[in-house]
Every structure is written in C-alpha cells, then in structure tokens.
Amino acid sequence: MLFGLVCLAVLVFLIAPILAVIPLSFSSNSILSYPLPGLSLRWYESVLTSPKWYLAFVNSMKIGLAATFFAVLLGTLASFGLARRQGPISSALRILILSPMIVPIVLVAVALYLFLAPLQLTNTMTGMIIAHIVIAVPFVVIPVLTAIEQLDHNLGRAAAACGARPLTAFFRVTLPSISSAMASGALFAFAASFDDVVIALFVAGPDQRTLPREMYSGLRETISPELTAVATIMMIFSTLLFLLMQSMQRKRRRMLQSASHA
C-alpha cells in the first residue's frame, strides 16, 4: 500500500509539473496561478503573431533538420565502417564518436565557440548546424550500429545468390532492414538538436536564436504567460516526436521478433 503510494507520488512528480503549465497558457490575464481568472487565447495569439517566436521556430526547424540529415548520413556511413570490427583502432573510433555525448555539453559549446569564432562561423547558420551535428551524431550511431551488427549476414549472401549485384543488394535488402534504426536515430538526433540551449547560447547570434534559446532569455526575465503558451506548443511537438518514436520501436521489435522466428 505504502509502496503503491510512493510510486504514485513519483509518477505524479514526473508528469504533473509539465501538465500544470498547460491550463495557465489559456489564462485571460498575466497572473501565473490558479484559479484561472478566465479563459482566452490571447497568449497564443501573441506568440503566433510575434516575429521573434516565428523566427525562433523556423531556426529550430532549419537547424534541427539540417543537423539531423548530416548526422544520419555521416553516422550511417560510419556505422557500416565500424560494424563487427574489433581491435584498438575500432574501439578508439567508437569512443571518439560517442564522446560528444559524454563530455559535458558546456565544454563542447565553449570549445566550439573559441574554435568557430576565428573562422567567422559563430553567429551563422552553418556554425550552428556544424555544432549540432557534433552532438547529434552519437544518437544516430548507437541504434544504427546495433542494427547493422544484428543483421543476418546470410541475407546479403542470399541476395547475391539470387543474382543481385552488390549495390542492388545493399539498397534492396540491407538498407530497408536498418531503416527503422536509422529513423529512430534521426528522431533522437533531431530531439538532441531541438532541445539544445547551451550550444545556442555560445554559437548562435541574434539571427540564429532557436526556441530553447529564446525561452532561456524569457526565463531570465520575469516569466510571462507567453512562455507557458510556447511551452505548451513545444510539449505537443515533443509528444508527437515521442509517439512517433514509440510506434517505430514497436515496429522494430516486431521485425526483430519475426526475424528470430524465421
């Protein structure tokens, strides 16, 4: 009984704070507390018509999509190169590729800031995308590498035996069987970019401000209901990403199961 209550309390602790924000964004005045004085969409209106938030949203999407594209491209190629390889060079490369995830993000941000500034890449889109590729790549390599290593070698051989040329076999057999791993890597990569604020604090200029960066500035001043509206919109967005991820993982699990039954 006590055990159940404790668990319930922890789950409430995880979820309730996030949910508590949503109703406040529909408040008709600027006091951030309950009971709500009345309902209105004024904060949504002011967010959706604000050039600042629009630019931030566009920047977040542009940077996120570009960084994800390159992270998936580079990460998938590298995973094929790394798969089923042993030895000191291979483990050194694995550590190299995973380390942007382990090194505290502030160090990555500061190092990139000092390095990109003389190249005139701070305060540019290119600089932000480069920095986000660095932090997104491990999220692609982890699932894709695992998927490649779990691939049945015989599939490729079967394709060859059936007369497929290597490239055909790759595109028709190998790639489809790792595509769901690539997709989940892409989602994680996008989420990593979409959630980043530390790199944006150092590398982005006023024209590259992303949603989290703009929220950061907002939170440093007095917090306005506008922010709760942005938070709600972002919550819907990340819930969609999460649901996409869930369905993809279910698909992957099914595929693995059917592969092991076969």
Next chain:
Amino acid sequence: MAMKNRSLLLAPLTGFLLIFFVVPMVWFLSFAVRETEVPRALPRSLEVLTNWQIGEAIPPEVYPALAQDMVEAADSGSMADAARRINYELTGARSALSKASRQVRRAAEGTVFDEQFFASVDPILTSPDLFAVMKRAGATISDHYLLASVDLQRKLDGAIAQVPSENRVYLAVLWRTLEISALVMFTCLFLGFPVAVLLTTSSERVADAILILVMLPFWTSLLVRTTAWIVLLQKEGIINSALISLGLISEPLTMIFNRTGVVVAMTHVLLPFMILPLYSTLKGIPKGYMRAASSLGARPVTAFFRVYLPLALPGIAAGCIMVFILSVGYYVTPALVGGPADQMLSAFVANYTTGTGNWGLASALGLILLIVTSVLYLVAQRLSGGRTISLG
C-alpha cells in the same frame, strides 16, 4: 564488403569529428597551460629578462624595452590583456601598467624611460615582484591556471602555496558541484527504485503505460520543464498560492532560486536515467529467489537486503553513475532555477569564456570537469562490461 572500402566509410565522420570536435577541445583545453598575453605584448622586456634571476638586481635595460613594448602593444590592444594577466598574480599591477603605458605614449620626445621614470609612475613597476611575475607569465607554458583552478599559486620564489583564504573559490565550487550531483543522485535513487520495482511486478500492459509516463518528460524539452518548475515553485507560484489558500502557510516559501529548486528540477530531469538502467537490471532477477528466501525463513526485510539488493547492485551502480555524470556537467538548470551559491563548475567555465574572458582559468576548470566525467565514465564501463550507453 572489403575491409579497405569499409574504412573509407569511416573517413567522413572521423574527419568531421577531428576538425569540429577534437581540435576545438584540444585547443580550448590547451589554454590551461599556455601563456599568450604577456609574450605577445612584451617581447622585448622578456628578452632582457631571459638571463635575470629572482634575487639579482633588475637589469636597467629592461625599462626602455618595457617602454617600447608599451608603445607597440597599446596599438595592437594587447597591453590591456597582458596587464590583466600580470594582475592575476600581482594585485595593483594592472592599473600601474596601464597608467605607465599612457604616460609613456604621452611623454615628450627625448624622455628617458629609466627606473626613475617608472618608479615615479608607481613604485610597483620597479619591484622585483613585477618582473618575477612578468617572467613567469612570459613563458610559453605555465602551471598558473592549473594551480589557480584548485586555489593554489606560486609564490614569488616559485614555491607552491595556497592562495589567501579570501581568494579561495574553486575548490569550494568543485566540492559544491560534487555535493549537488550526489544529492541529485541519491534523490533519483530513492524515487526511482520503487518505480523500477513496480515496473517489474506489473503486467506488461501496465508496465508499458508506466514507461510512457517515465519517458514522456524525458522527451519534453529541458526549457519547457524548467518553465514548469519556475511556474510551480516561485513566490507567487502554484504551490505557494495553493498552500496559502489552504491556510497551511501564511508567508510564501522560498523554493526556487536556491538549492531546493536546483535539486528538484535536476532530479526531475535525471530520474528517467535512473529508472531505465534499474529496470533493466531488476527485470533479470528471477522472482523465485525472493520466494526461496522467504520459504527458507528469511523475513521480507532480510530477504530484500540479503538477496534482492545484491542482485540489483549492478543496476543501482549504472543508474547512479549515469545520473552523477550528467549532473556534474549541468549548466542550464542551475543558471535558471539556482541562486548565486548554487552555480556549478560549468557556470564558471561558461562565464570565464564569455564574461571576463579568462580563457586560461575557464580551460583549467573545464579540464577538472572533463577528468571527473571521464574517470566516472571509465568506472561505469568497467562495472557494466562496456555496455553503459544504450538508448531506446
């Protein structure tokens, strides 16, 4: 595919990370041991000082050399940096040097820049201390920043000593960083353990639902969650106004912009990183073991501590180290929901890079952070046999 072709596939990412990750990191961390300001601004003075030893008379040729360095360095703007660098070790040197630099540039033609001239500007400029610091800060590499990052300094004779107690900052910051991380780690463990146990005892359907509740905040943007905590915990926030309207308190509680706010918000962010590794370990403990223990006469508490807990230990270790590693590097959450006394190492690294621009100290503090993280990571690798990181 042939091995050679496969290596080619690694080239783009390896090259990219070498250029945009390894080189920047090494470059940044090199500032911890490099001296750049003084060699750039005062090359002539340093040359004169090459053969000078502390305790000897100051060579008189150094004064005209210093004057000439000041004229040229003022043009390139490097004099201010050099003066600031010398001031780290010799308080008062900065204003004296900039004053001298101004007077040298304004001096009438034919002025002799000798000991007397500099002494008349400020006696510190003819002290052996100044030249000792100048010489040390003029070396290509030095341990000044590394020592400073642990509250140590070299005395003028070169011996290592603690900095004066009113200037000791960084060991306390390191200690505070570890303390907050440990606090967050234990809070996550105590909150996460019951949920992980619940996950193993629930039906698959319920477990899936609980996992979604655990993973959903994990996917929610950090800034969104920070917004939520500020809205909840601030003085006029939801919790305070609820407590006041229920009559439980009369004055609002201070729950944010202090340690409480930091620990609560960080625990919220890091809890999933505790629950997931715990769950995957606890899942593997056969249910029969506990039953066997109780049928052999062990009371539930004994069975838990003697059977269940030892088997859960790898998961506990993995979760704790994961949470600790992530907390140690935290920057955004303490910056937004902490007070000045809750800022961790990362904040100092960030502030010294942008604010006052003490890259050497930023780098040395960053090195400490990196070492703590890497050591913990290696321990985690050891404990789990190389399978620390897994997603999804």
